[in-house]
Amino acid sequence: MEFPADKREFARKVRGMTTDHAEDQKKLQRLVEEWKRACDREIRGEKAMLSMAPETLIPLLVDESARAVEEVGGLEAWTALSEHEQDTRNKEIMKKISAHLGEECYSALSDDEKHATDLFVRGYCCMHKELNSVKGGNTKMVTFWEAAGLTGPIKLMNHDNAAAAAFGGSSAAQSRAEEVSVGGAVKTTSLAGAIFHHKDDKKGQQDTLRIFFEASSTVGAMVRFPDTSNTRYQSHCEAAAELLVHLPLYMEFLEMSSVHALCRGPESGSGNHLDLGPLHDKLKAHCCRVIEKPSLLLAPDASYELGSLDGKLWERPDAFYAVQRLRSALPHLQGVLVAFFEGALETWERFTVEFAPGGTISQLTEDQRNEAWMKSTNDDNEGGLGSFRVGLRQAPSMTIHQYNARVIYKTNKTREYIKTLKPIDHQFLRERARFIDSSGLEKSQRREQHEEDNRVVGEKRKKDKAKEEKSDAKRAKLNALTVILDVSRLTMDTITVAEIDLQLDWHRQFDTGKVKKIPMKRDLRLKAVKLNALREAVEHHNARPDPPTRVQTSAGDAEDAADSECEAGFDSEQED
Template identity: 45%
Template sequence: MLDGGFEAWNALSPAEQTERDVKMMDNIVTVLGREPYNALNPSDHQRIDLFVWGGCCMHKDLNSFKGGNNEMMLEWKKLGVTGPILLANKDNTALLQNLLDPAWPQDAVLTDDQLRAFEASTRGGVKTAALAGAIFNNKDDKKGQADRHVDFMTHALGLGAPHRRFPDTNNTRFGSHGDAAAELITYLPQYRQMMEVIQWSKQNPSLTNIEKNLRDTLNNVPTLTELAAMAIYKMVITHPYLRRVRGPGTESTNHLELGPLHHSVRDHIQKIMDNPDLLFGSDVRYQTATLDGLEWADSKAMKAVFELLPALPHVKAITLAFFRGALTTWIRFSAEFAPGGLIDTCTATEKQLAWMPSTNDDNEGALGAY
C-alpha cells in the first residue's frame, strides 16, 4: 500500500505507476494461484514446474572448434618452436616490414606503433581459411576471385562439371573454416599454382596484401600444420556429430534424448588423446578414428592430410592440442546432460512433453548443409 493515498499515487510518474501496477498484479496472481497449486498431487507439480534448457547442437560444435583453435594456437609456445607466420593487414604490413623479415634480430625493440600493429595482427589456420574465403568466395560478388577460382580449379582438376565454390568463410557459415582447411590441404598444389596465376595475370604482375598473405601461408609449414589439424578434427568429430544432430532423418530428433551422444563425443576425444595412434599410427582406419565409425566424410581430404604428415613435424602435438581444447569446451557446453541433472533425471514422458529440436535453425535462419 502506498502511504499518502490518492495524492501520493497521482504524484508518481506514469512509469512508476505502471511498475507498481505490475507488481500488484503479480502478487494477486501468486496469492490466487497458491491454493489450487498446493492442492495438486506431486506428479502434477513436477509436470507444471518442468522447465528444461538445452543449447543448440550447431553452436556446441562451433564453440568446440573455437576452443580447439584457441588451445592449438597456444601450443606453439609450449613446444618452444616458431608458429605460423604473422598475417598483417595492409597498413600494419608497412609498419611491420622489418619484423616480417626472417633476418631481422629477434631481440630488436619494437616502437609503440609497431607493437600495436603486431598485437592487432593475426595468424594461423583459421585466419588462412578466412583469407581464402575472402579471395575465392567473397560475400561481395564484385570483389575477390570467385569465378576465376571455379574456372581454374575445374580446368586444373580436369573436371567435367564446375568445381564447387570455396567454403563460405566470408559469411562465417557453420563449419566453413574446417571445410576450407580440408579444401586447401586436398588441393594444395593447385591453390599454390593459382596464386601464381593471379599474380602473373595482372597487367602489372603483383599480389594484393591479402593475396600475398594467402600465398605465404600456403608455403608455411606451421600454418599448414594447423590446417591439417583443423581438417582432421572436422572429419573425426564434426562431420559424424552433425550427421547425428542435423543430417537426413533427424528432423524429429529430440534434443533431450542426445545425452548419450554428447557423452560419446567427450569419450571419443579422450580416447584419441590417450591413444594418438588412432590418428597417427601405421594403420589408421575410419572405423576406429571417427566418432561414429563410418567412412570419412571426405576421403580425398584425409588422403591428402596423411600424405602431407611427414612434412609436418609438429602435427601430432598440434592436433592433440586442438582436441584437448575442444574437449574442455564440449564439457562446458554440454553441461545440461550432466549425470543427475534435470535432463538426465527426466522420465521419457517428461522428455516428450518438453521436446525441443536439436538445433536452433528456426531462429537462426538457413545455416546451410552441414
Template identity: 30%
Template structure:
C-alpha cells in the same frame, strides 16, 4: 495479425523480456477486438493474455548469457502465472469467510499500517494486490504437493541451446587451445597474419613507438582460423563485387574434376558470413587442394599488369607455406571429420527432439577423450575410421583425411597440437551441454514426459531469417524491413489459407482494413527510427563510460605501480610478504613489461617460492 513495425521495435529488445510481453500483448489486443474473437466466444473458444506463458515449454536460442537471462525471465513469468491459476482454483473451493480471512492475513503482511483499514472496505488497488499475492501463495503450496517432475513441467521453461552453436562454440575453444598449445609447449607458433596497417606498424620494430607495436601485435591474429578467414574473403567474399570468386569457381571446377572425375561448382566455404562449420570446411579445403591453392595464387600474382600479390593475397600465400599454420588446418580437418560432421548429422536427422540428446552429448565427450588418449586413431592411416568417427561410420570426406595423412610428414607437431585442440574442447562440450547434466531439468523428465515435449535441436528458424533478410535486401534494395517481416510472416504462417478458412465475412475485411489505416497513420516507422537512434545513442554512451572507466583504472594502476619500490636483492625479496611479492611481479609484468614474467600466469605460481623464482629468473635476464 500483428503490426510488423511493432514486431521490429520489439526485436530491438529481443535481449529483454519486455519484448516478449509487448508482442504477446499486441497479438492479444488484435485478436480480442476482432470479429473473429466474438464468433469464437460463441462456441466456447477464448484467449487469455497469459496463455502464451501457460503453453511455453522451452526456449531455444544460442548460448549467450543474455539469451539465458531472457529464458530465466520467461520461466519466472510462467511460474507466476501457473501459481496464480492454481491459487485461484484453490480460492474457489473456499467459503467466502475463509477467503476473506486469508485475504486479511495477506493485507496485514503487505501493508505498513493495517490497523487503520476496514477488512470489509479495502481500497481496490490494495485488494487486487492482496488477492494476487494470496493466489500465488496458495498456488505455490498446491504445486509443492506434486511430484518433482510434475512441478518441473508446470512451472519451468527448459533452456535448449542450439546444437550447431554448441559445435561452433566448442570448435572456437579448440582453436584457442591450439594457439595456447604452441606457447605452452615452447614451439614455434604459426606465422602472424596481420592486416596491412598493423603489419606496417610491426615492421617498424624498434624504430616505432613500443606501445604502438604492442597494440598492433595484440590486434593481429595467426593460425588456421585466421588463414581460412582470409581465404574466405578472397575466394568467397560476402560482397560479390570483391574477391576472386568467379575465377576461383572456374579454376577449382577443373581441379576437382581432374581429381574426382566429377563436375563440382561448389564455392569456397562461406566464412564471410560465419556459416556453421565453414572454418573447419575451409581448413579441409586448403589441406585437400593445398598445391592447387598455391598454384591459383601464383596465377593471380603473375596475371596482373604489374605482377605481385596484394596484402591479403600475400597473407594467404604466407599461411599456406607456413608449416605450423597448415598443422592447425590438418587438426581442424580431422576434428571436422571425426566429431563435427557426425555430430551435426545426428542432430539434423528428421524427428530429433532436443530433450533426447543427452546420451549423444555424453558420447561426444567420451569420444573426444578417447581420441585425445589415442590420437593414432586419427593419425595412423591404417587405423579403422569406424573407431575414429563419432558415429562409427566412414569419414564423410575420406579424401581430406588422406590429404592430412599425406601432409603429416611435413608437420612434426601435428600430434601434440591435435591433443591440445581436443583437450581444450572437452570442458567446452561439458559447459555447452549443461542442460543435459545429471541434475538438469531434462534429466529429471521421464520417457513419457519427454514425449509431451518437442524442441528442435537447431535454432534455424531464427538464424535463417537473418540471412534471408540480407539476401532479400541485396536484390530488392527498395524493400523495407517491415515489408520483409510482413511478407515472411504471411508465408510462414500460411496466412492465406487461414484467412480463406475463418476470415470470410465483410466484417473481418472492414476490421483488417481499419487496422491497416491506423497503422499507416500512426507514424510507427518514424517512431521506430527514433527509438533505434535513441537505443544506439544509449549504447554508445554506455560504451564511452565503460571505456573512460577503463582508462581511469589504467591511469590509477600505473600510478600505483610507479609508487612501488623495485627490489632486486634475493635476500630482500625473501623478506617480503606474499602481497608485496605480488606487487613486485606486477611492476615487472605491467610496468617494465619483462617478457619472462609476462608469459606466466599468477595462478601458476602457487606459493611465495614460485613467485620468488619467477622474479629472480626475470631479473637475471
C-alpha cells in the same frame, strides 16, 4: 457465446526453450520460465477466488486494498489519482491476491503434479557447440607452439601492420602490429575464403576459380569454396579440407590447415535435442581417446572404424588421405592435433552443461522428453533474424509488427482462414489494423530503447570512472613502490602478503606475452606460493638484457580485464 483465448494459457503450456549460448539468451530463458510460473499461479488463484465464499474473500480484498492505498500516500492521495490510474492499481490488487492464492493451491499439489506444472527445459543450440569447439580447439592449438618452445606459424600481416613491423627498433607501433597480427589455420582459411569466396560477389576470384576447376582435367567440375566470411557451421574445417585435397592449387595454404581437416564434427540431426546427451558423452569420450592415442588418426594404418566418432567412413576420405601423405612434412602434427582436441574437449565440457548428470534433462522421462521436444539447433530463430534483415533492406520503413504480421500470414496460411470470415469480421480486422498502425507502437518502442540505452551508458560511465580511479590509485602506489630486485631479501619473515602482491603487480605490467609467466592473483592463494612466484619474477627480470624500471600502465589493468572476462563467462563471445 464465444470466449477469447487467455494468452496466459499459452505460457502455462510452454515446456522448454532452446537458444544459443549467449548470456542474454540465458536471461531470456529465465524470464520466460518466470513468466510461465507467474501465469500458472494467477490462473490457479483466479479459479480459487471464484470458488471462495464472500466472507473469506472480502478480508483479503480489504487488506490488499489498504496496502495499495498506503503505498500511494493515503486515502487523499488515492482519491487524487485519475480513474485510469486507480483502475490500473485495482488490477494489480487482484493480480497480487490471485498470485497469493495460486501459490497456496500449488503448494497443495503432489510432488509429481508440481514437477509437471513447472517443467521447463533449457536447451542450447548444437550448432554453436560445434562452432565453439572448433574455436576452443584452435585457441589451444595456437598456444601449443610457445608452450612447446617451438616456432609456430608465421604471422600473416596486412599491409599497414607489415610496414609497421618492418620499421625496426622498439616502437609502440611495431609492438602493436606484431601483437594484433595472427597466423595459423583459421587465418589461412579466412584469407583463402576472402580470395576464393568473397562475401562481396564483386570482389574475389570465385568465378574464375569455378571456371578453372571445371576446365581442369583432374576435377572437371565447378568447385564452390566454403564461405568463411560468415559464421557458418564447420566452414573453416571444410575450407581446410578443400585446401588440402587440391594441393597443387592451394600449396601456399598447406601447413597451417592440416589439423582442422581431421577434426570434422558430426552433422547436426533433426531429432529431439533432449535425446542428445548420450551422443555428446560419446563425442567427449572420443576426444579423450584421440588425446591419449593420436595414432587413431595419424598412424599409417589408421582407419575410420576406430578413428571416426561413429565408426563410419570419413565424410571426406580424400582430405584424410591428403593429411596422411603430408605427415612426414609436418613434424609437429601430432602435438598440434593433441592440443586442438584438448581445447575442443574443454569447450565441449563447458557447452554441454544442460546434459550433466542430475540436471533437468537427465531426469526427464521419455514422455516428458517428447512433451518438451525441441530442435537440436537454433537455426529457425537465426534464419528468421536473417530474413528480417533482408526484409528491411527491401522495405526500410517497414515496422517490426508489420513484418511479423506478413511472416505469420504466410506461415499460418492465414489467407485460407480469412476466406471463412464474415463481412463483420473483415470490418473488425480493418479497424484493428488501422488502430495498430496509428498507435505509434514502433515509436514508443524506440523511445523505450533510447531510454534503456541511456541508462546502460550511464552505468557504464560510472563503472569506467570507478575503474579509472582505481587504476590511478594503483599506478600511484606502484610509482612510489621500492622494488625488491634482490632475491635474498625475499623470505617469509621479512615480507608480508600485501607487499608480495604489490611487488607482483609491478612485475605483471611487463609480462605481456600470450603465455603469462606470472600467474594471476586468483591463482595464488598461499603466501608460500605467492613468494615463489615473486622469486621467479625477480629472476626473470634480472636476466633481461635491458630490464624495465618504470611503471608504464596500471599494473592491475591486464589482470582486472582478465578477471572481468572470467566473470562474464565464455558464452558472451559468440555467439554467435
